[in-house]
Amino acid sequence: MKYAVRLFLLAAALYFTIVNPPIFSIRALRCDLMIVLLCIYTLYFESEFVYLSFFAAGLTIDASGGGILGLHSLFYMLTIFAVERVKKYIYRENVNFQIIIILLSSFIYRVFDTAFYFRQNSSAGAVLVNIILSPLYTAFIFAVVRILMSEASRMRRKNEASKQSV
């Protein structure tokens, strides 16, 4: 069951990423949902599952986008490996650490995306939006979702406690 939920979330993020235009994106401003999910999965779940699922997801992204097959998989593998190494030295429940990891991963992903997929005639402004603003936007979306989720769980706990007291 737990794998089904994780895979469902991954499939949803994958779908949001490969449709054109990507969902949650505002014109050139992209929200890297796959990177968000990758960081969270790596921080919380067992590595084998994360490696295998994101390898398959990377292949799907490359196949649907018509890019070099295996490039996204390679990037995801390296990112998972890096986050794996970092998570030993941080307190993973802290939302600030999560935001920083997502911000950095998204920044590296955007640099990689610019290097491989950006057209040569793109303006400097478009490159800056892709490299600087997109990671910030991704981190912002994650922060908003994280705050909403923690608020919802706090409310749920409060309700349960009030029910028990009654």
Next chain:
Amino acid sequence: MKKNSVFSLLLLFSLILIVLNDLIDMRLLREICIYPVRPFQNASDFISDVLSAQKFSSEILSSYTENSLKYRSNEAYMTENAELRKMLGLLSRGSFEMTAAEVSGGDFSGYTKLLVNKGKADGVEIQMAVVFLNGIVGKITDAGEHYSEVQTMRDINFKIGVTDKERKNFLIAQYYRSGLLITYDMSRNIEFHTGDTLYSSGIGGVFPPGVPVGTVKDSGNSKDGEKYFLLLPCENLTAVRFVFIVQKKPDFPVKEYMVRKDMKKLGIIGWYTVFRREK
């Protein structure tokens, strides 16, 4: 240990895939990878298509409403114009029958020739004028059953009779260079200013009269002392995708513009009909 081996294996596999991308045909693997998400992708494409079609239809509707209003007001103007022309004894120049045709080929480097998708089967004949919204495009030089060849204003052999708005001065414009036409003023007493538009005279029997040909770009004197005017064609040939072929009427345009009571037809020399004034 296990996770490190999984990582190494998948990393190696990714690298192999990247290296083999250009060496072997990956279409099958791509199809397999994309297969699970294709239905969702198709669904999303369908939704975006429907949304864009709805937006497009609303735009079309508003454009249609606007155009029908314009059409009605134009109809009123046309009626008024026809009455005024009748009062002034002028002839309508908008009464030519035209066949719309699409440019299907030609010489797209120099734009000297264009091929259009209408031919003899549609009533197109050689020496019919070809015009578009801004003015003259050229004339038909060859007509097949379902295609025609248009000699444009950029052809070296192109010539057209031109006149000013008041139809006082009549000249012949011909190909000059780099998309320009040149017309020589033999009488040396014509004064055109830069920006003046010259229209087809209709005398040659090929082009309908009163259609814009070009605007005066420059003037000067040649080495022989002849005064010349350079014309910039009104129609931009590089942007023309559709044209109108002007269907000739019997006796066009002599009947409408040349025959006067004090003139007598003498005969035909080449393309020209010769008249003599009676008085």
